[in-house]
Amino acid sequence: MQGPIVVGSDGSETSRLAIAEAATIAAGTGQSVLVVFVRHVPMAGWNAMAGGLGMGAVKESMSADELVAEADSVAILSPAGVPWTFEVREGEPATELMATAEAAGADTIVIAGRRHGAIGGLATGSVGRQLLSRWPRSLLVIHPVSGTASAGPAGRAAQG
Numbered sequence: 001m002q003g004p005i006v007v008g009s010d011g012s013e014t015s016r017l018a019i020a021e022a023a024t025i026a027a028g029t030g031q032s033v034l035v036v037f038v039r040h041v042p043m044a045g046w047n048a049m050a051g052g053l054g055m056g057a058v059k060e061s062m063s064a065d066e067l068v069a070e071a072d073s074v075a076i077l078s079p080a081g082v083p084w085t086f087e088v089r090e091g092e093p094a095t096e097l098m099a100t101a102e103a104a105g106a107d108t109i110v111i112a113g114r115r116h117g118a119i120g121g122l123a124t125g126s127v128g129r130q131l132l133s134r135w136p137r138s139l140l141v142i143h144p145v146s147g148t149a150s151a152g153p154a155g156r157a158a159q160g
Contacts, residue, residue: 002105002106002107003031003101003104003105003106003107004026004031004032004033004034004084004085004104004106005022005025005026005031005032005033005034005106005108005109005110006034006036006097006100006101006104006106006108006109006110007019007021007022007033007034007035007036007109007110007111008035008036008037008038008093008097008109008110008111008112008127009035009036009037009069009072009073009112010037010038010065010069010093010112011037011064011065011066011067011068011069011072012065012112013144014112014113014114014142014143014144015069015072015111015112016072016076017112017142017144018110018111018112018142019033019035019072019073019076019077020076021110021140021142022035022110023076023077023080023082023084024080025108025110025140026080026082026084027080027081027082031082032082032083032084032085033077033082033083033084033085034084034085034087034100034104034106035069035070035073035077035084035085035086035087036087036088036089036096036097036100037065037066037069037070037086037087037088037089038088038089038090038091038092038093038096038097039066039088039089039090039091040090040091040092040093066088069086070086073086087100093127094127094130094131094134094135095130097109097111097127097131097135098131098134098135101135101137106137107137107138108137108138108139108140109131109135109137109138109139109140110139110140110141110142111127111128111131111139111140111141111142112141112142112143113128113141113142113143114126128141
């Protein structure tokens with residue numbers, strides 16, 4: 001493996017599992033971890049689907065998620081003793097994760113997996129699905145055990 005392990009974080013509990021798994025791998029391989037938070041502003045028409053929130057409220061929520069993602073990185077990676085950095089990008093999450101990994105010379109991307117309902121899947125598509133079909137190297141998708149994030153990490157790996 002070369003370069004850092006790139007891990008996507010959106011501030012969710014499941015993305016904490018992805019950061020923790022990346023820390024474990026990095027500790028064993030001597031790699032660093034690059035945590036990436038992608039600001040993804042939804043389509044304007046999504047306002048109605050999001051309960052009528054204005055774009056200001058959406059951006060405020062994204063800022064809070066960014067702070068949580070960075071705090072999670074500090075809490076998980078600092079005690080692990082692995083070198084790490086945190087980067088914020090803006091755009092489509094799968095595209096930005098791949099661009100960050102390419103720029104850093106990374107072989108591996110780690111993300112948290114979620115189950116999407118029919119509307120969520122149609123509206124946004126799955127970041128994992130996009131990466132699986134487009135990322136030519138290793139992809140590790142972390143899912144919570146039994147559908148609960150607090151139960152601990154359980155990974156499903158897809159090798160590219």
